[in-house]
Amino acid sequence: MSGQPSGPVLEIAGLHTEIRRNGAAVRAVDGVSLTVAAGECLGLVGESGCGKTMTARSVMRLLPAGGVITAGSVVLAGTELTALSERNMQTIRGNDVGMVFQDPSSSLDPTMQVGRQIAESVVVHRGASRAAAAARAVEMLSLVKIADPERVARGYPHQLSGGMRQRAMIAAALACEPRLLIADEPTTALDVTTQRDILDLIGDLRAALGMAVILVTHDLGVIAGRTERVAVMYGGRIVEQAATSAVFAGPRHPYTEALFEALPEMASSQPASRGLYSIPGRPPDLVTRSPGCSFAQRCRYVRDWCATHEPALDGDHPGHGYACFFPVGVTGRARGAGGQDGAGGGVTPVSAWVSGRGRQAAGRAATAAPASTAAEPLLRVSGLVKDYPVAGGVLGRRSGAVSAVADVSFELLAGQTFGLVGESGSGKTTVARLLVGLERPDAGAIVFDGADLAAMPARQRRQRRSGIQLMFQDSFASLDPRMRVKSILSEPLAIHQTVRRRGYRRQVLRILDEVGLPADAENQYAREFSGGQRQRLALARALIQRPALIVADEPVSALDVSVQAQILNLMRKLQRQYELSYLFISHDLSVIRYMADTIGVMYLGKLVETGPAEEICTAPGHPYTASLIAAVPAVVTGPEMTRPPLAGTPLAGTLSAGTLSAGTGQPGMAALPGASGPPAAGPDPAHPPSGCRFRLRCAFARDVCAEQEPALRPHAVRGQLVACHFPLGPATAGQVAGQTMPSIA
Amino acid sequence: MTAYLARRALQAVAVVLLVTLIVFGLIRLAPGGVTTAVLGSGSAHQQFLAQYLTWLGRVLSGNLGRSARLNESVGALLAASLPRTLVLTGVSTVIALLVAVPVGLLQAVRRSSAVDHVLRGLTYLCYGMPPFVLGSVLILYLAVDWHFFGAEGPQAAGVGGVIADPRDLTLPVLTLALVTIATFARYMRSSALDSLGQEYVQAARARGGGERRVIVSHVLRNSLVPVVTLIGLSLPQIVGGALVVEILFNFQGMGWQIWQAAVNHDVPVTLGFTLVIGVAAAVGSLLADIGYAILDPRVRISRP
Numbered sequence A: 001m002s003g004q005p006s007g008p009v010l011e012i013a014g015l016h017t018e019i020r021r022n023g024a025a026v027r028a029v030d031g032v033s034l035t036v037a038a039g040e041c042l043g044l045v046g047e048s049g050c051g052k053t054m055t056a057r058s059v060m061r062l063l064p065a066g067g068v069i070t071a072g073s074v075v076l077a078g079t080e081l082t083a084l085s086e087r088n089m090q091t092i093r094g095n096d097v098g099m100v101f102q103d104p105s106s107s108l109d110p111t112m113q114v115g116r117q118i119a120e121s122v123v124v125h126r127g128a129s130r131a132a133a134a135a136r137a138v139e140m141l142s143l144v145k146i147a148d149p150e151r152v153a154r155g156y157p158h159q160l161s162g163g164m165r166q167r168a169m170i171a172a173a174l175a176c177e178p179r180l181l182i183a184d185e186p187t188t189a190l191d192v193t194t195q196r197d198i199l200d201l202i203g204d205l206r207a208a209l210g211m212a213v214i215l216v217t218h219d220l221g222v223i224a225g226r227t228e229r230v231a232v233m234y235g236g237r238i239v240e241q242a243a244t245s246a247v248f249a250g251p252r253h254p255y256t257e258a259l260f261e262a263l264p265e266m267a268s269s270q271p272a273s274r275g276l277y278s279i280p281g282r283p284p285d286l287v288t289r290s291p292g293c294s295f296a297q298r299c300r301y302v303r304d305w306c307a308t309h310e311p312a313l314d315g316d317h318p319g320h321g322y323a324c325f326f327p328v329g330v331t332g333r334a335r336g337a338g339g340q341d342g343a344g345g346g347v348t349p350v351s352a353w354v355s356g357r358g359r360q361a362a363g364r365a366a367t368a369a370p371a372s373t374a375a376e377p378l379l380r381v382s383g384l385v386k387d388y389p390v391a392g393g394v395l396g397r398r399s400g401a402v403s404a405v406a407d408v409s410f411e412l413l414a415g416q417t418f419g420l421v422g423e424s425g426s427g428k429t430t431v432a433r434l435l436v437g438l439e440r441p442d443a444g445a446i447v448f449d450g451a452d453l454a455a456m457p458a459r460q461r462r463q464r465r466s467g468i469q470l471m472f473q474d475s476f477a478s479l480d481p482r483m484r485v486k487s488i489l490s491e492p493l494a495i496h497q498t499v500r501r502r503g504y505r506r507q508v509l510r511i512l513d514e515v516g517l518p519a520d521a522e523n524q525y526a527r528e529f530s531g532g533q534r535q536r537l538a539l540a541r542a543l544i545q546r547p548a549l550i551v552a553d554e555p556v557s558a559l560d561v562s563v564q565a566q567i568l569n570l571m572r573k574l575q576r577q578y579e580l581s582y583l584f585i586s587h588d589l590s591v592i593r594y595m596a597d598t599i600g601v602m603y604l605g606k607l608v609e610t611g612p613a614e615e616i617c618t619a620p621g622h623p624y625t626a627s628l629i630a631a632v633p634a635v636v637t638g639p640e641m642t643r644p645p646l647a648g649t650p651l652a653g654t655l656s657a658g659t660l661s662a663g664t665g666q667p668g669m670a671a672l673p674g675a676s677g678p679p680a681a682g683p684d685p686a687h688p689p690s691g692c693r694f695r696l697r698c699a700f701a702r703d704v705c706a707e708q709e710p711a712l713r714p715h716a717v718r719g720q721l722v723a724c725h726f727p728l729g730p731a732t733a734g735q736v737a738g739q740t741m742p743s744i745a
Numbered sequence B: 001m002t003a004y005l006a007r008r009a010l011q012a013v014a015v016v017l018l019v020t021l022i023v024f025g026l027i028r029l030a031p032g033g034v035t036t037a038v039l040g041s042g043s044a045h046q047q048f049l050a051q052y053l054t055w056l057g058r059v060l061s062g063n064l065g066r067s068a069r070l071n072e073s074v075g076a077l078l079a080a081s082l083p084r085t086l087v088l089t090g091v092s093t094v095i096a097l098l099v100a101v102p103v104g105l106l107q108a109v110r111r112s113s114a115v116d117h118v119l120r121g122l123t124y125l126c127y128g129m130p131p132f133v134l135g136s137v138l139i140l141y142l143a144v145d146w147h148f149f150g151a152e153g154p155q156a157a158g159v160g161g162v163i164a165d166p167r168d169l170t171l172p173v174l175t176l177a178l179v180t181i182a183t184f185a186r187y188m189r190s191s192a193l194d195s196l197g198q199e200y201v202q203a204a205r206a207r208g209g210g211e212r213r214v215i216v217s218h219v220l221r222n223s224l225v226p227v228v229t230l231i232g233l234s235l236p237q238i239v240g241g242a243l244v245v246e247i248l249f250n251f252q253g254m255g256w257q258i259w260q261a262a263v264n265h266d267v268p269v270t271l272g273f274t275l276v277i278g279v280a281a282a283v284g285s286l287l288a289d290i291g292y293a294i295l296d297p298r299v300r301i302s303r304p
Ligand code: SF4
Pocket: A253, A254, A255, A293, A294, A295, A296, A297, A299, A300, A301, A302, A303, A306, A311, A323, A324, A325, A326, A327
């Protein structure tokens, strides 16, 4: 293959891919055409089942069982891939195209040394010797900024943290310096701070190696600022394709527009009562072909014409294509990234989120005082502690303890939402388990409705607990697939005997109606439901006992944005209707911000900051909160729209400017775990750092942080409580952007 | 890894002690003559614990008592039969592994193909058939009708004698191996299917090279991990199979001896052999754990 630096690296034309199974053919990719130039990054966006992953796999010709490319061409640097023999294709994979997968915990072979996996492609394609391969592995590991590469190369995947595994995965994909890297949801399984580091890394390597990148994702935030061009897929086709800035400034296809409006980030620029826009209906099944526009059943601008004619992907000016007869944003819609609200048009430009942030921050200062002083809270958690024993040694005796929840206290008023946010391992799920009684606390009180659940005898506690219900993230695992919906819903009634048996059916039907499920769903099984419907069912199951509090543990994190919007809207509607309280747990700050009145930020078992939601999101007081916010991929673009500046400098001038800049890395560079930092995973919860648990990742850490544990204290000028010796103060000068946080990938 | 293995070794020791306690309890329950024969005269007035300890000391020094029927010590009987059984089970287990692992892997790679269906039918057949029936069928055709092999196991004494007689050894080994192959292959198939569905296999394919490399360097090892555990767990089954096969082929190994002893109410021999088999089972599962640790680094190396 000869290099063609000027032409496109990848040219897909009219690609059709089918998955044939059980006699039915799913048209997973239905006529996709796109190009990627050398050094360019293309974002391939869409919700699950839209065909984005199948498009990526068609390029590699790594399709699932029953998958066939039925038509079209895939040309990689002048070579037609669809015509190659499997043997020749094997010389392309890993050599000219590298691929990174979604879940770093399962994409590395657990029984093979990391270094050998990284060097595998060099051995296969270049016939590298053992020594050369080992050297290449170490070289690649240092390229992806892993400290102590020699040791990591000899280690096994389970010894690495999720972020480091994804780095190793990237190293493996790039070992032969391919022209094209396909990254299929590379950061979906990672925490936000790690996500940012991995995306930065891919961006750096793209520039350094001059390769083309296809970034496949469902997350518009990931696309923004990381890609030059975007292709939005729906129903196996590309419905809109243009420069990233053009799409973000003014999406033309109704589906793209709907995707943007469904983002919780967009809510802060709209009146809260309006709720998020959610796309009605479900995506097409791709088996039966219907005439007309594939989005017609769900499109709010649909006209008769759309049902009979199929729109082609073309646009009004070159470079911006969309498959729609009646594109949005032609008249009266705000375009450009100036931040003017689309008055009259009813559509808010995406960039408004940023201006919305500033506006709310300004308007919020007056209402800073905590509102919880007057009324008796529905729930008061104080001094909650939970340790998990760690077995070790020859006899498997308790050798230590993981401190999962350490002295956590907060309050929740009736009818309000407390949002608990934190990365994996922060202890937020343990708090949920303690509240609903799945675990017993080692210390502390859980005062619910005036009575301490932790101190109560078991029987009494069980009765009380029907007032607190749990809603899981993975409702599929928590709902018995062999039970009909009516049994799933009447089971809690039977256990707690709140209603007579005769009243069950009426209750079930009423609750199904409330959560927006059809009445005939009562005879279906949970497994027949889609993700969103299952989450409705989970909500129904929690609701049927008329609880005062629902503990929702990541209830929407497995859902696509449009469905996520439906569930969030539903939860808010029910909250208003029944004065429900939620303890809403999520790793996603924008979801938390949309839902919560009060936010608590957890880090390694500690509540490090708590206070009014807007306050915390716009002016965080704890360095960890600040780094979380900075890591959230912002849905903004355009030349003038950089990341939202994160207001905050250390309070009271205790830190010199020198200390500040010491932590600042090069802009855009992923923070390197320095030689002094811990090389492997983040701090070990079995041995949390002395003093402040965040200090190993904190740019402001000083000696006192190691000696004294900071207590949760009221912030000097704001309404929140912060556990930090040097809380961030009001915005004055300078920016503490995400780059100052030496993060641990 | 050391801590893990040390823990497993301790567990094995505990199991062995438990086995000795049970066997000792059975000896005490047996009629008085037997107790004296095994424990020696003058034991009657001793306490349970003291009796047990004396007995354990003797067992450890190799003295398992004397046969009630034959004029021989249990130890001597054991010395004559144990190696024979080891040859039978050892050879057939090795053969079973050598056949079952590739067969299971092939079935998984060619899932739902004709090969898979045929092999699945065959393994089901061997799995469902009792070893007694399977052995009888083999004798009927391969020995009685066609005279390829002997209908009886090797009768010569000692390991050398057994190995020197492949014609007679073939059928007992084959019977036992077929039963074991069926179990292992079915397990290997599902384990390999599991590995094939993992994302790291996709990732390995995405690095290029042929499918054979992906199978050998990624699928095989990961699929072997659970299979090794299975070998440890199926040890009693193999020993049980050996018992039937030995009786069927009149092969004088441990199983044959136990059967003889049981039929003739020779309590000391029965108990002595039971003790040895119990210990062997504990050692076997320890060996499986070691193999497991060698194959799976997650067991071998704990997180730093
Ligand atoms: S063609 Fe019609 S139905 Fe399709 S997206 Fe455009 S307006 Fe909606």
